[in-house]
Amino acid sequence: MKRSAGILLPIFSLPSDYGIGSLGKEARAFADFLHDAGQSWWQILPVGPTGLGNSPYTSASTFAGNPLFIDLEALAADGLLTEDDLASARLPVTDKVDYGAVYRVREPLLRKAAKRAWEQDGAAIRAFADSTPWLKEYTLFQAARTHFGRGWCDWPDEALRRHERAAVERWRETLAEDVAYHTCVQYWFFTQWAALKKYVNGLGIQIIGDVPIYVSLDSSDVWAEREQFLLDGEGRPSKVAGVPPDYFSEDGQLWGNPLYDWAAMKRDGFGWWIRRVEGAAKLFDAIRIDHFRGLESYWAIPADSDTAKVGQWEKGPGMDLLRVLTGWFSGITYIAEDLGILTDAVHDLRNESGLPGMKVLEFAFSGPDNAYLPHHYQPHCICYTGTHDNDTAVGWYTHATEEEKAFAKAYLGADDAESVRRALLRAGQGSVAELFVAQLQDYLGLGSEGRINVPGVAEDNWCWRMRPGMTTPALAEEIKELTHAFSRC
Secondary structure (H helix, E strand, O other): OOOEEEEEOOHHHOOOOOOOOOOOHHHHHHHHHHHHOOOOEEEOOOOOOEOHHHOOOOEOOOOOOOHHHOOHHHHHHOOOOOHHHHHHHOOOOOOEOOHHHHHHHHHHHHHHHHHHHHHHHHHHHHHHHHOOOOHHHHHHHHHHHHHHOOOHHHOOOHHHHOOOHHHHHHHHHHOHHHHHHHHHHHHHHHHHHHHHHHHHHHOOOEEEEEEOOOOOOOOHHHHHOHHHEOOOOOOOOOEEEEEOOOOOOOOOEEEEEEOEOHHHHHHOOOHHHHHHHHHHHHHOOEEEEOOOHHHHEEEEEEOOOOOOOOOEEEEOOOHHHHHHHHHHOOOOEEEEOOOOOOOHHHHHHHHHHOOOEEEEHHHOOOOOOOOOOHHHOOOOEEEEOOOOOOOOHHHHHHHOOHHHHHHHHHHHOOOOHHHHHHHHHHHHHHOOOOEEEEEHHHHHOOOHHHOOOOOOOOOOOOOEOOOOOOOOHHHHHHHHHHHHHOOOO
C-alpha cells in the first residue's frame, strides 16, 4: 500500500431516487468525485443483507449481497422493469434513509423483475447458482424465514431447524418460487457489483471493505454450519459476543452474536474463514478485519445478561488463524481494526501478523503521550479522523471535554469546531501513516447530524445520507490540493 488517501462513505449513504444508494449511476458518480479529488481508496461498510436495526454488522449472511443496493435502472435497461415501475419506486431524497419505505417499494418490483429474469436470463442465473456454493443454503434460509415469519431458532419444523438433509430438500421444493427469487437477487447483486468494481478500479481507485468478526445468530451461516459455533442442542448460545464498558458505552456493548468454536475451526484448518475471505476478496481490494483484538482474546458474555458489564476474556485463535489467512491469500491487503481495550498481547499479535493498525485522531487529545497523536505514528498504519462509530470531526469537537479542547488548541493551533476540523484533516494528511482516510462528512464540515452510528444505541443509526449536489467540483479540487500538498496523490 503506497502512501495515499481515501474517503469513507457507505453505499447506503449515496443519494438515490430509490431510497438506497444503488450500484449504478450514484456509485459511479461518487467514484468520479474520488478520482477528481485525487483519492486512491474508497472505504465502505459491509454490503450484506441487513437484519434488526438495519445494521450492516447484523446480516443474514456473511457471503450474500444486500438487495437494497441493486440498481433498478439497470433492471429496466434489461427489460425487466418499465418506466412506470421506476416511477412507482421513486422516493423523496431526504437526510435520512427511510428503510421501511424502501422495503415497501423495492421488494415487489424485484419480485416482478425476477419472474421475467428467469425467462430471459435463466441459463446465466443457473450458471451463477451452480458456481456459488453458499447460495443454496442462503436462498432456502431466506425463503423459510419469510414463510415462517420468524428467525430459524423458532421455526416449527424441528428437522429443518436442525438442518437435516431430508427436511432441507423437502422445504427447498416446497418454497421453490421464493428460493428462485432470492437466487435471482444475488445474481443481480454480484453482476452489478462486478461491473461497479471494474469501473472504480479503472479510475485508479481501490475499495476497502469490512469483514465483521462475528455473524448474526439469525443467519444462514449459523443455521447451516452450526458446528462452527458454540451452541447448545437447540442451536442457542450460552455465551454471546460484545465488549466491556469502554469509550463508547458505560454498560459496554452487548452485540449478542454467537461465539465461534475456535477449537473446531482449527481442527478444520479454518476452512470456514478461508471461504469467507475468499468471498470478500471478490468484492474488495483491501479487507478491514473488524474487532481485531477479538482474535487475541474476546469478551464472552452470559447469554441471559442484560448488559455487557458481566463477562470474561477468553483466548482467541491469534496467529493460528492469521497465519492461515495471510498465507492462503498473499495478494490481499488486510487492515487490522485494532481499536478498543488493547493490551500488550494485542499489539504483539498485530506486529507478528504484519498488518497495519488504525490510528483515530478523535481519540488523541487526552495529552502528549496519547498513542493516537500523529507524532507517535510509525509509517505502517492507517490514520482516520474518525470511523463510522465516531462522531464527525465537528461533532466530536462540539461535544469534547474542556480538557480535550484545550489540548487540541495546544497541539493543532485551533480553537473552534471549523478550524479544528480543518486542522485534523491536515494532521492526518501530513502524518507518516501509509494511508489517511476521512469520513466524507468531515470534508463536508457536517456536525453530529452527519453521524453514521452511535455504538450501544439501538435506534436511528445507519441512515445518514448524502444529498445530491454535496460533492461539488470545488470540494473535489479542495481535497485534491490538500492531498497533493502532502504527496498522497
